[in-house]
Amino acid sequence: MHEMSLCEGIRGIVEDQARRHGFSRVTRMRLEIGRFAGVEKAALSFAFDVVMRGSPAEGAALEMIDLPGRAMCFDCAEQVELDDRLSPCPLCGGGRLMPETGDEMRIRDMEVI
Amino acid sequence: MCGICGCGSTVTVDGREISHDEAHRLRLAHEHAQDQRHGHGHSHAANGHAHDHGSGDHHHHHHHDHAPGHGHHHDYGAGAAGLSVPGLTQQRLIEVETSLLARNDGLAAGNRRVLSALRAFAVNLVSSPGSGKTTLLCRTISMLEGQPLAVIEGDQQTENDADRIRATGARAVQVNTGKGCHLDAQMVGGAMDALRLEPASLLFIENVGNLVCPAAFDLGEDAKVAILSVTEGEDKPLKYPDMFTAARLAILNKIDLAPHCDADPEVYEANLRRVNPGIDILRLSARTGEGMQAWIDWLRAGLATKA
Numbered sequence: 001m002h003e004m005s006l007c008e009g010i011r012g013i014v015e016d017q018a019r020r021h022g023f024s025r026v027t028r029m030r031l032e033i034g035r036f037a038g039v040e041k042a043a044l045s046f047a048f049d050v051v052m053r054g055s056p057a058e059g060a061a062l063e064m065i066d067l068p069g070r071a072m073c074f075d076c077a078e079q080v081e082l083d084d085r086l087s088p089c090p091l092c093g094g095g096r097l098m099p100e101t102g103d104e105m106r107i108r109d110m111e112v113i
Numbered sequence: 114m115c116g117i118c119g120c121g122s123t124v125t126v127d128g129r130e131i132s133h134d135e136a137h138r139l140r141l142a143h144e145h146a147q148d149q150r151h152g153h154g155h156s157h158a159a160n161g162h163a164h165d166h167g168s169g170d171h172h173h174h175h176h177h178d179h180a181p182g183h184g185h186h187h188d189y190g191a192g193a194a195g196l197s198v199p200g201l202t203q204q205r206l207i208e209v210e211t212s213l214l215a216r217n218d219g220l221a222a223g224n225r226r227v228l229s230a231l232r233a234f235a236v237n238l239v240s241s242p243g244s245g246k247t248t249l250l251c252r253t254i255s256m257l258e259g260q261p262l263a264v265i266e267g268d269q270q271t272e273n274d275a276d277r278i279r280a281t282g283a284r285a286v287q288v289n290t291g292k293g294c295h296l297d298a299q300m301v302g303g304a305m306d307a308l309r310l311e312p313a314s315l316l317f318i319e320n321v322g323n324l325v326c327p328a329a330f331d332l333g334e335d336a337k338v339a340i341l342s343v344t345e346g347e348d349k350p351l352k353y354p355d356m357f358t359a360a361r362l363a364i365l366n367k368i369d370l371a372p373h374c375d376a377d378p379e380v381y382e383a384n385l386r387r388v389n390p391g392i393d394i395l396r397l398s399a400r401t402g403e404g405m406q407a408w409i410d411w412l413r414a415g416l417a418t419k420a
Contacts, residue, residue: 002294002295002325002326002329005293005295005297005326006213006214009213009214009215009216009217010213012216013209013211013213013215013216017207017209021207023205023207027204031213036355037329038325038328038329038355074390085354085355085388086351086354086387086388095387096386096387096390097387097390098358098389098390098391099358103329104212105212105213105214105329106209106210106211106212106213107209107210107211107213108208108209108210109206109207109208109209109210110206110207110209111204111205111206111207112204112205112206112207113204113205
């Protein structure tokens with residue numbers, strides 16, 4: 001979707017953290033991406049390499065950690081984990097599910113020098 | 114320069130820069146930007162608001178005050194060689210736990226606060242290109258005669274839509290995103306400052322026609338309204354679930370055309386509820402006016418919640 005904008009967000013956070021913690025280079029970064037976040041990981045990875053050029057995170061290894069997507073089933077009133085946004089409820093087969101988690105997109109941590 | 118307290122031109126409200134005049138007009142507590150150095154301890158008896166003055170040696174910087182991640186150092190006690198040598202730079206891990214959208218979300222919170230101070234109700238209109246957003250807006254504006262309102266028009270290029278809105282007599286600001294596929298909170302904040310909304314206004318933000326990216330970007334609005342026309346295909350909510358999940362209301366537009374294109378509004382509604390069981394749905398035709406009154410009532414009810 002807007003992987004380039006997301007990487008600009010990452011760059012802003014990196015530059016902010018570099019000022020705050022006084023590091024010069026990020027060697028590895030771990031992102032947490034929810035299953036329903038709509039992030040195309042290949043596109044994010046490509047945009048990351050491009051957008052980080054000239055920043056402390058240029059050349060950093062990027063790792064993406066999947067977070068599960070959970071939804072409330074309006075038929076059986078249980079919170080269930082879904083592999084796919086449009087899957088039916090694994091408990092009752094119902095089709096009306098409201099996502100409650102899984103839209104996360106965040107930097108978990110960075111290794112820096 | 115601010116005509117009220119005589120200092121610099123922009124201040125910070127919840128991390129969002131707005132003009133100083135506007136902050137005073139809305140009586141919002143605000144922080145002055147870091148580079149503005151002037152005497153502390155003066156009072157604003159006439160306005161009675163509280164604000165902190167950042168002096169040059171304070172560490173706060175307006176873009177960072179509200180960042181949710183604070184970052185903790187975890188120096189690896191032992192380096193790669195199993196030694197810890199004081200003064201020698203080592204690799205360390207910084208926990209960040211910050212959303213990639215943190216900056217946008219902070220700016221959106223500032224927009225939301227300005228809207229609350231104005232008791233204004235803002236809707237973020239999202240849809241595919243060609244769903245009839247601008248036609249819907251023009252008809253809505255003509256039915257809301259006497260109601261203070263303003264429009265922010267987002268498109269990649271041209272002033273065409275803002276010109277159509279201005280032809281109705283309403284105030285409109287066009288935001289061209291260039292290559293950008295969505296409006297963000299900073300663009301909307303700038304447009305809000307330019308519009309100088311009247312108290313108890315309705316603010317219509319017409320997002321870039323795109324059912325993907327605008328879902329993720331909070332603008333500070335009270336509600337996202339997804340517009341879907343019956344010519345688009347009943348499975349559109351299933352193809353682009355994120356947008357319809359994020360919306361509070363879906364408008365099924367061009368309902369007068371349904372019999373001509375074998376569209377079944379019931380199937381549209383079932384698919385909308387499949388991706389968002391709590392969504393409100395209105396069927397209408399912006400062209401014929403059918404169903405428009407329920408939309409006007411929905412807007413007025415929203416505005417009443419801000420009073």
